[in-house]
Amino acid sequence: MTLSDVRRVAGRIRWYVRELTGESAYGRYAEHTRSCDPQAPVMSRREFEHSRTDAREADPREGFRCC
Template sequence: MTVADVRRVAGRIRFYVRELTGEAAYDRYVAHARTHDPDAPVMSRRAFERSRTDAREADPREGFRCC
């Protein structure tokens, strides 16, 4: 394997890990927000994750969460 092959494989692994863990969701949010209204304020990562967690917990389809 060449260095380019290793980098390509590492990039793909990084992509899948970010998608599985939800890490890429904030990047998609920022891109979407800036595309649709460049002058609007964008939530910080912390505020975004809090909002995302609150929405997930409020959704009855997610099931009961005790903690």
């Protein structure tokens, strides 16, 4: 296995883990907001995570979470 093969596999594993954990959601949000309206304010990472958590907990399909 060459170095480029290792890098390619590592990149795919990194992408998969970021998608699985939701780590890439903020990047997609920021990119979408900037592409739709470059003048629109983009929430900070912290604000985005709070908003996302609040929306998830308010959705009855997600079920009740105690913590």
